[in-house]
Amino acid sequence: EPKVIAVANQKGGVGKTTTTINLATALAAVGRRILMIDIDPQGNASTGLGVSTQDREKTTYDLLVSGEDIADIAQETIVPGMMILPANSDLSSVDIELFSDKRRVMRLKDAFEKQADYLSQYDYVLIDCPPSLNLLTINSLVAAKHVLVPLQCEFFALEGLSQLMLSIREVRQSINPALTIQGVVLTMFDQRNNLSRDVEKDVRENFGELVYKTIIPRNVRLSEAPSFSLPALIYDHRSAGSVAYQKLAAELLQRMKDT
Amino acid sequence: EPKVIAVANQKGGVGKTTTTINLATALAAVGRRILMIDIDPQGNASTGLGVSTQDREKTTYDLLVSGEDIADIAQETIVPGMMILPANSDLSSVDIELFSDKRRVMRLKDAFEKQADYLSQYDYVLIDCPPSLNLLTINSLVAAKHVLVPLQCEFFALEGLSQLMLSIREVRQSINPALTIQGVVLTMFDQRNNLSRDVEKDVRENFGELVYKTIIPRNVRLSEAPSFSLPALIYDHRSAGSVAYQKLAAELLQRMKDT
């Protein structure tokens, strides 16, 4: 049975997609079999893993709304050993289409349980969430056992963290008792400015061991890679960003006792 | 009658809040009377203008769902000449609470029309939207005459622009024929990296005159200011970020023929 990790934070632009893509690639590079689920209507994780918009015939929308099989939607990515359920703007109508379904928050979880056989071929399922605590993110939190929280080293991002923690606790208490916070990852850390160091100090004081030792630096190669439809680990595996994500993968495997 | 501008982009972290706060402050600094509407459940614009979470007794939620008067919700900000309808996480239930209301996309527009007398005391109404094309953003696009689009100089942000333009066109054709794209503002521009220049070139080629001449540079003072609950224009008005927003305000006034 794969470990299911939702990468979530309702604050926008904190590095959810960049973390999901590069962490998944680093895990695939050390032999883990990965299923990526893009559940953001923006479809950035799909783009960043080499799936063009024309190639997204079946998407996560078809899983959630039409009840199609994961096996029929999953397609290859540019990364060997990693499959993806791609996303496109169809997903933005899910709130409305599932409104009257009493199990609307369980659609992803139900699909996982129904297709446990197919999923057993993977070691990790990673879900890239949109910047919102909407039905798509809630479905991910209900279906996952772990939440990874990318936290940009900025004040507004820090302000939103307590709201996110409250929402995770609500999901755990009401629907998914198995849900745990796997960790908080500091992203876009800039050595040169005090704000980054202040945020790090504040977060480590408040969340202690939950905060990964590995910090992701601000690194332009991470933001260039998507324009070549490649993860940074393939675009420039020696860059500071890529090295940081490889370290993050190693630290994650230790936390998951998967070494 | 005030000019109503929605600051929108479903891509997260592109500088919507930073632009709304500092543009509004720059307009207030040259004598324009401003009503800021924070319609994002994160409430970042409220924080950045000095309204603490304890002081948000009445919010934009009360306007949209309970039909309270704008006059009863509006409160002072740290900026003379600027009032705000603050926001908090109550707003995130608006989609569900208004689901069965046939006029759910018109709630903000209807409130504006009902309270045109109160609104006439303002020159500009600026609306800070969440990172989503949900009911809150649609309400803003229906109530506004102008949309200002902050565009981060990054690949994923560029990818999302065509989706945003489609949504704006849909709103214009179905509900709000007066809606125009006031402009696209390049944000977090970094002189030192090619990606910023590539994005600028691409956007100016595709959107021509819509793109503001003024470019907002990446500037740490802009991201430090919110931790002091101040707009950058007050926190450090000589910084490159503040100067850029003052130029943006001047350019906006020219475009609005309000000089």
Ligand SMILES: Nc1ncnc2c1ncn2[C@@H]1O[C@H](COP(=O)(O)OP(=O)(O)OP(=O)(O)O)[C@@H](O)[C@H]1O
């Ligand atoms: N460590 C980093 N250094 C430099 N740029 C980065 C880094 N991490 C992410 N970026 C860039 O910053 C932008 C925001 O990152 P990303 O899109 O991954 O965030 P997100 O949280 O997924 O955004 P959204 O909320 O829209 O889903 C992107 O353009 C990305 O390329």
Ligand SMILES: Nc1ncnc2c1ncn2[C@@H]1O[C@H](COP(=O)(O)OP(=O)(O)OP(=O)(O)O)[C@@H](O)[C@H]1O
């Ligand atoms: N020009 C800039 N230079 C440096 N930092 C900036 C700049 N503009 C915004 N920031 C910082 O980048 C982060 C994202 O900006 P901001 O929160 O304004 O974006 P947003 O589009 O409103 O995000 P969301 O999608 O979550 O609403 C914030 O921490 C902000 O302080």
Ligand SMILES: [Mg+2]
């Ligand atoms: Mg993303």
Ligand SMILES: [Mg+2]
């Ligand atoms: Mg914002």
